[in-house]
Amino acid sequence: MNVLKLLIISVLCGASFSASAGYWCGSPSSGSGAERYEIISIKEVVRREGDYFRFGFNLESFLFDSIAGVKIIDLLGSRFDGDVRSAEGFFLRYPGGSISDRINLMDTVGPDRKVLKMADWAKPQTLRFGLAEYLDFVSLTAARSWLVLNVVDSDQKAAPEVLAEKNAQVLDMVRERAELGHAELGNEPYMPRHRLDGRAYGERLRPTLDMMQKRFADVRPVLAMMGHDIGGNNARRYNQDVIDVTGNPDVDFALHYYYDGPPGGPSMVSTLSNLCARVRDLKQLTGRNPSIWVTEHGRWPGGKMDEPDWQLRWPNTYNFGAALSVAEFVIGAALIPEVKGVFLHALGGTRGPWPMYQQNGTDGDFYPTAPMLAQAVLYPLSRGDIQVTEISTPEIDGGAGLRAAFVLLKLDEMGLALVSRLEKMTKAQLIIPAYAGMRVHYRANVVSATSVEAVNVPGQASPVKQVMVEGELNFSVDGRAELPVPALSVAFIRFTSKH
Structure with a gap:
């Protein structure tokens, strides 16, 4: 089954939300959207001297x-x-x-x-x-x-x-x-x-x-x-x-x-x-x-x-x-x-x-x-050049529920690296001003599992799954779109074309 096209479940958490600028050594910004996860693309680039990450x-x-x-x-x-x-x-x-x-x-x-x-x-x-x-x-x-x-x-x-x-x-x-x-x-x-x-x-x-x-x-x-x-x-x-x-x-x-x-x-x-x-x-x-x-x-x-x-x-x-x-x-x-x-x-x-x-x-x-x-x-x-990325998310067992980073790839494409510790499929609200009013096609590489105990060896009861999926996101006039995020997953999402 296509994991990014499953039923989207809106998650309301009693955990306290904190907005952390993904730019970790900068000053954390005030959070927004306590009822949903937000991943915000900031125009500022994380500038490394001399080379990419x-x-x-x-x-x-x-x-x-x-x-x-x-x-x-x-x-x-x-x-x-x-x-x-x-x-x-x-x-x-x-x-x-x-x-x-x-x-x-x-x-x-x-x-x-x-x-x-x-x-x-x-x-x-x-x-x-x-x-x-x-x-x-x-x-x-x-x-x-x-x-x-x-x-x-x-x-x-x-x-x-x-x-x-x-x-x-x-x-x-x-x-x-x-x-x-x-x-x-x-x-x-x-x-x-x-x-x-x-x-x-x-x-x-x-x-x-x-x-x-x-x-x-x-x-x-x-x-x-x-x-x-x-x-x-x-x-x-x-x-x-x-x-x-x-x-x-x-x-x-x-x-x-x-x-x-x-x-x-x-x-x-x-x-x-x-x-x-x-x-x-x-x-x-x-x-x-x-x-x-x-x-x-x-x-x-x-x-x-x-x-x-x-x-x-x-x-x-x-x-x-x-x-x-x-x-x-x-x-x-x-x-x-x-x-x-x-x-x-x-x-x-x-x-x-x-x-x-x-x-x-x-x-x-x-x-x-x-x-x-x-x-x-x-x-x-x-x-490519990694962008400062802000995210609203709860902590889970000492880690972030979600952590993400946008990267500007070649040919004017954007990508998103994402890890989710959440145990249910979640919808995250992307805020990308550059995509305001556009329909954007994406292609995602996803590794996921149903349990943190899963290992990648054949015959395991809870195997690690690897899938490549595609879909489209419709961005509003203010650059917002909802992205389904699989539970317990690591993904890289490449936004490949814009209409």
Whole structure:
């Protein structure tokens, strides 16, 4: 059944409505329309310096299956207009997370590779998906490379100058094979296991930063900053110390966010508010508009890693509840001009938390997880100028009932990215002055489910559904039209023609 042509149900909620400018770090405007959801197109553009909003993945090299990775990217391209390769250059962050602070990437090259300790829970072994294999995969998928260089060396604590020379060898090899625009200096150096405060991290990264500025001026350094307070470290103080020790260099910044996983994961509203706080801090600390990349984000499964039954929570990282949270974070971040892009965690294997694809035991084929499908729907956000978007909506379980962002696409088309946590089909009133008095045709990519517990594997009782639908909206003389919004859904709606 065509989900956008079902009976429209008007929803009156007793919950308190709040109008939040989707432009999250701006001043919230007063709400209107407490009896209906309103999505308002504001003429102002969220202006990013130099480029459109970008997508990427944190590629966990230790667990990565490159054959499955290629299959899943091809699969998304066949199912949606939002093919990852047409997202105007998606990034692949390598070698992933905590492994970045343990290994020298040159030890992953060639037939005689070193045996490496890559995780506390795994025996030492060689890295099969090494630097050369990564560069092959980047070329195969038309991706953009993004390296995380080891400036921490969590196991050996080699001298910073020694690490700088090793990192130069890595950059030399990459430059011979691919265009490298960014190199991140360390992964989560603020975590308690590293025993580094902001000043200590700044001292360890300085030799690599100096080396890059002298020998690789075309590669943009990215410093790993703290998003929220961790282990007794205050985020603002930590970030200020890093900037002070390094002399406030002209660099980009990386932040990580895991959200919506009680106990242990902050709500989505809290997470986006925290992101805005870091934007304000970095503006004040540097005296300029910062360029911020969220190089890891995902839904926290809840609880703590050392809990004996923590594995039972892992489906919370890849079910449809996770897809809704991922979509809400992406849309919220896209409306903050200082945020240049977001990298979803993690493009790795089929087991463990945060998988982007799973292998079905019946047919042996690979299937994208619900968060992967949700992000694929939103790739058109990387193809145009995003507009400031205002919305009236209630909060639901710490997230927005609806969150949306308009984007101006090529050929004078407009698109709308939309996520709904509402459990009933809803009608939202669009207010687009540019369409006043027009009949407008639209085409929508929709991913939806009947339950937040749904996963995208065949045979599930509540499967994730993927549909493409078309329809028309009649806009009034003051630019208003009612858009049916499916329950529990992520959609990108492209307005294709006007009459």
